[in-house]
Amino acid sequence: MVMVVEKGKDSDAIWRIDALRKVLKEVHSLFVMFYGSIRAMLEKDPSGGLIRSHLYPFIMDYLSDFPVGKKLQLPSFRDCLKERGTVQMLTMGREAAIEVQSLVSVLDSCAGNSSCYSMILFHDLLVSTTLSPDDTINLFTYAVLRLSPNALSSGVNSWSYIRRGSTSSHFVSGSALTHSGPVSEQIYHSSDTSPVGNNINRVTRALQHGKWYKGKDGFLVTDIWGVDVGSLVCATPTVWLQQTEEAMYLCPYQFKSLTLILLIPVSSILNGEQGVALVKQQLLENASLKILKVEEKLSKGWGGENAYHVSGYRYLLVDGDRNISRASPPGKVTTLAKESLLALSKLRDEVDLEKSRAKRDNAGCEKDLEVSIRAKNNAWAIARITGGKELYMVLEKASETLLYASDAVEKFSNRYCNGAFSLD
Amino acid sequence: MSGKASSSSQPSIGLSGSGALSHIYIQYPPLRCSIPESRGLHYDDGTKLLIPSTSNQIFSWKTVPFNPLATSTSDSIPEGPILSIRFSLDTKLIAIQRSSSEIQFWIRETSEAFSHRCRSDSENILGFFWTDCPLCDFVVVKNSGLDLFAYDSVAKSLDLVEMRKLNVCWYVYTHESRLVLLASGMQCRTFTGFQLSSAGIVRLPKFDMAMAKPEANSKPVLAAEDVYIVTVYGRIYCLQVDRVAMLLHSYRFYRDAVVQQGSLPIYSRKIAVSVVDNVLLVHQIDAKVVILYDIFADSRAPISAPLPLQSRGFPRSYSSSSRSSGKDGECSEVNNKIDHEGIIYGDNWTFIVPDLICDAIAASSSETPSVLEFLQRRKLEAIKAKQLCLGIARTVILERRPVSMVSKAIDVLVSSYSLSLKTGSYFKGIKTESTSSGVAKTSVARSSTDVSTSRIDGTSIRHESTAGVDSEYPSRASTFSASESEENASSAPLRTDSRDLQLGGGKVDRVNLTGAHSSGPTDNPVFVNISEQQDSELTSPAISPDEMYKFVFAAVEEEMVGDPSYLVSIIVEFLCSTNMEKIKVHPNLYVLAIQLLARNERYAELESFVTNKILEPSKEVALQLLESGRQNIQTRKLGLEMLRQLSLHHDYVSLLVQDGRYNEALRYARKYQVTTVRPALFLQAACSSNNSQHLAAVLRFFSDFIPDFRTTSDFTTYYGILNEMNTSVAATSF
Secondary structure, eight states, X not given: OOOOXXXXXXXXXXXXXXXXXXXXXXXXXXXXXXXXXXXXXXXXXXXXXXXXXXXXXXXXHHHTTSOXXXXXXXXXXXXXXXXXXXXXXXXXXXXXXXXXXXXXXXXXXXXXTSOOEEEEEETTEEEEEOSOHHHHHHHHHHIIIIISHHHHTTTTTOOOSSSOSOOHHHHHTSOTTSTTSHHHHHHHHHHHHSOTTOOSSOOOOTTOTTOEEEOTTSBEEESTXXXXXXXXXXXXXXXXXXXXXXXXXXXXXXXXTEEEEEEEEXXXXXXXXXXXXXXXXXXXXXXXXXXXXXXXXXXXXXXXXXXXXXXXXXXXXXXTTTTEEEEOOHHHHTTSOHHHHHHHHHHHHHHHHHHHHHHHHSTTOOOOEEEEEEOTTSOEEEEEEXXXXXXXXXXXXXXXOHHHHHHHHHHHHHHHSTXXXXXX | OOHHHHHHOOGGGGGSOGGGOOSEEEOSSOEEOOOTTOOEEEEETTTTEEEEEOSSEEEEEEOSSOOTTOOOEEEEOOOSOOSEEEEOTTSSEEEEEOSSSEEEEEETTTTEEEEEEOSSTTOOEEEEEEOOOTTOSEEEEETTEEEEEEEETTTTEEEEEEEEEOOOSEEEEETTTTEEEEEESTTSOEEEEEEEETTEEEEEEEEEOOOOOSSTTOOOOOOGGGEEEEEETTEEEEEEEETTTTEEEEEEEOSSOEEEEEEEEOOSSSEEEXXXXXXXXXXXXXXXXXXXXXXXXXXXXXXXXXXXXXXXXXXXXXXXXXXXXXXXXXXXEEEOSTTOTTOTTOTTEEEOOOOXXXXXXXXXXXXXXXXXXXHHTOOTTHHHHHHHHHHHHHHHHHTTOOHHHHHHHHHHHHHHHHHHHHHSHHHHHHHHHHHHHHHHHHHHOSTTHHHHHHHHHTOHHHHXXXXXXXXXXXXXXXXXXXXXXXXXXXXXXXXXXXXXXXXXXXXXXXXXXXXXXXXXXXXXXXXBOOOHHHHTTOOOOOOOHHHIIIIIIHHHHHHOOSOTHHHHHHHHHHHHHHHHTTOOOOHHHHHHHHHHHHHTTOHXXXXXXXXXXXXXXXXXXXXXXXXXXXXXXXXXXXXXXXHHHTTOHHHHHHHHHHTTOHHHHHHHHHHHTOOOSOHHHHHHHHHHTTOXXXXXXXXXXXXXXXXXXXXXXXXXXXXXXXXXXXXXXXXXXX
C-alpha cells in the first residue's frame, strides 16, 4: 500500500513521516481485520475488481474521520503528542482490577468450552483484553471509532484523539471527499438497493458511520453486515484475528460507559444467529451482576476526561513494548504555542530516525536516549527513551535552564512513571 | 434401613454403598453399663451423668468427655423406691425422688441423708432440678407451682427462697437452656416459662401453642413428650409436635416475647428431636430416618436428604444397654432394651436431651456454599469441620464446578475466617496452647521460634499473616514440651512438608465425606496429615489464606490437568473475597497465578495482573516474573521493574549485570550506593563484551567508587586483562 500526500502551502501541512506511516498501517490493519488479507482477495479475483470495490469505500469511510470542517486533516505536527497505533489504558485500583478480572473470566467462558476473547472499555479507555497485542490495537481502534458510548452518540462530545472531534453529519453535508462522488455512488447504489437476500455482490462497509445502535438488551447491533434472512435479525459482524487467523463473531455490549466486546469463534457456533443469540443470553444471565459492579467501581474511580492531565506538563508517554500510550488531553495540548509543537514534531522525527537506525544496526538491544532541545519560543522539547519506554514532553514555563527542565522530567518520571525515566 | 442390615455391616459401612450411607452415626462402641438387678436408668442433664440404679445403689457414668471404657462410681443409698435422680451440679449431693411428695437428699461425703416433703397432701411433685441461678440451688416443680430453695450446707437443709403459685399439668426443663416451661390449661397448651439463669430469674410471657383440631369440638391435649426445648447457636427454641397437623412448630424465646418461627413438616407419627452441634435432628421414628435442619438460616429446607441413623462400626455383640456418644458423630439415645443394640429406633428408645456431637456428612448435600457455611459454624470438632471444608474446596475445584459456585463457596470460607479474626476465635486454640506449654515451648521450638515467642508476647495476630502455617497449626501439644526430641519428631513432618499426604481413607470420617462423591479424582483423596494432637487445640474451623494456599490451591494445582485458566479464575475469585475482607494473601498464591498464566502464555494478561497490582508486588512475585520471563522478555522486564520499585537494589543491580547492562547497573549502583554487588561481576561482564573501552570504564568506575579498589586482586587481574586487550588491539591494528 502506498499513501501519497500532497504537500500544500498550508503551514499546517508539516507532517511527521512516522505518523503518516501509522495512518496507513492502521487503515490496512483494520481492513485486514474485517476482510482478511488483501493478497487472498487478489488471488480470488486477479483483475482487482473485488479488492477495489472493498478498499475504496473502506478507505473513504476511514478518511471521513479525519476532516476538520471541509478539509481533510491528516495528522500534522499538531498531533506530535499523540501516538497512533497504541491503546490508551484506564488506570484503576486493585479492587476494581480484581472485579474486572472476575468479569473477564465469566466473559471468556460464556460460550461453554470454546474459548471466547473479550475486551472491556470504559469510556474510550481500555480496561482489559484477552486478545493478542496486535488484535487488541485493531479492535480497540475500531471500538473507539464506532462502538464506544462517545462514538455512538456520534462524537457530540468527543475528546479521544482517535476521533478527531469531527462528526459524520458534518462531513456528509458536503465536501469533495464525501462518498457522494461519482465512483462511490455507483458502488453504493448497486449494493444499497439490492434486495435483502441477494447480497452476493454486496460490499459491507465496516467503517460506515452511524450504523451502530444499542438494542434493548444492551447489545449493540448494526445492519452493516446485512440482515439474517431466516430470523430477520441483523447479522452479527465477523472479524479475523491476526494471531490465530480465526473468524470471530463480534458482539459488543454496552452498559452506561462500559463497553464489553465479546468475540466468539465462528467455528464454535453451529446454527448461526440463533447460536450467537444463545451465547448473548448466557452472557446476560451470567455476567449482568458483575457488569453492574464493575461499572460502579470504575465510575467511582473515574477522574473524567482530563484525569491524566498533569498541570504544567504537556506530555506523551509511549510504552513501545506494550503498545500503550498516555498523553495530555487534546484540549490541554492545544494551549501550546505553535513553535513548541513544531519543535517537538521535529525532535520526534529525529528520534524516529534514530530508533529505526538502532533497530537496523542492533536488533534486540534497546537503545537509551535523551534529547532536550530549546525551541524558538524558549520552550523545552524533550525526548527520553529508556527500556522500551518513550517520554516526549513540552515544557513552556521551564524557560530557565536545562537543569530546570531535566529536574521537571525527573519529577514527572518519579511521580507518574514509577521512576522509569530517572535511572541516574 | 432396617436394624438387621445395620447389624450386619462392617466398620466400613460408610462407604459400602448408598444403602449404607448415613448422616448421623451412633458412636460405637457404646458405653456399656450393665448392672445386675438394675431397676431403672436415669440421665441427669445437669451433670451429664448416666445413672442406673438398683434398690439401694446408684451408679453413675460420666458421658462427657465420652469414653466407652469409662468406669462408674457408685453410691450406696438407703433402700427405697426411686422415681427420679439428679446430682447437684457439684455432684456433692444426690436428690432422689422417693414418692410424689418426698425427695430425699444424700450427701455423698458424709453419707448423710435428709428429706424434703410437700407441705400439703394435695400437692404433687412433678419433678425437680438443680440450678446455678444465684438466688437458689434447687427447684421443685409441683402441680401447684414452683418452689425455689437454697441449700444450706451447714444446717444440711433446704431453705425456701421463693414460691411461684400456678397450676401446672406438666413441665419440661433442660439444664442447657436453664428454661422451665410449665404447661397449664385444659389442653395443656398454655405455657409459662421461667429462665433460671446465672443472671437471675426471668419470667417469660405466657403463651399458647398452636394445635390443630382433628374435628369440631374435639380438643386434643398436648403431652409433655411432644414439647422439646432446644438450644441452637445459643438461641433457645421450643419445638412442639402437632400430631393432628403433622407439623413441628417452632417458637423462639426472647426475653420479653415468644415468637412462633414457623413449622417443619413431619413424616412420622412418632418423632424425636435432638440437637447435635447446633444442628437440629428430627428423628422420624416410624420412617426410621433422620432429617437435619440448620435453623440458623431462615430456610426451612433440610440440610440434606433424609437418611437413616446408623451405628458406626457396629459389630455383632450385645449388651444390656447402650449409651451412644463420643467422638465422631452421635446422638444421644438410650436403648433400654437388652439384647437389641443393633436395632435402630427400637420401640423402647428414650431420647434424652442431647448435647453431643454430630459428624455432618456433607457429601450428599449438593449446595456446596451452604454446606461450607454450615460447617464453618461448627464449634465442636472444629478440626474435622475444617478438614471437611478444605476437602470440599479441593473437590469443587478439581471437578471444575462453575466458577460462580466456587466463588460463593470461597466467599463463605473467607468471610468466616474474617469473622473468626474479629471474634478472636481463630487464635483461641493457639493461645491456650501457648499458655499451657509455656516457656518450655519457646525453648524447644526450632523453626518457628519467632512465632512461639510472639505468641507469648500476645502479638500473635500480627505475626499470624507472615508466620505461615506453623503458627496456625500449633503442632506441639503441651505434653510434648517436656521432651525436645519427641517434640521434634512429632512436629517435623507437619511443618516441613505439607505434602506429607495421607492417601486413601485412613480416617473414617474422611471416607464418609467422599463416599457419595464416587467419581473422579476424589476417589483417591489427598488428605493432609494433621495429627490428632492439634485437634483439641483448634476451636474454630476457619481457614486462613495461607491454609487456603497450601491445602487447596497448591494441592489442587498438582492434581489438575488441562487448561489452567480455570484455576486462575478461581484464584481471582479468591482474591476478590480476600480483598473484600481486607485479608492479606500469601505471596506464593501470586507466584502460582504467574506460573499458571505463563503456562498458558497469557503474558499480556499477566502484565495487566501485575500492573494493576492484582498480584501485589513482593520479592517472591518479582523473582517468579523473572523466572517466567525466560520465555517472554516483557515479563522479565516486569520482574526487574518490580525489584527496582521494591528497592531491592542488590538483586536489581545483579540482574542488570546478568543481562549485560552493566553501564546501567553501574549508574544505578552509584545512585543508590549499592556496594554489595561484587565488582568482579561487572568486570567479568565488561570483559566478556571484549570491548577494552568498556572494561576500562568499569575499572575506572570502581577505582572511584570503592576507596581501596586499586589494591584488590580484582583490579590487578582485570587491569592485566585490559593491558593485554590493548596490546592485542594495537597489534592487530598494525
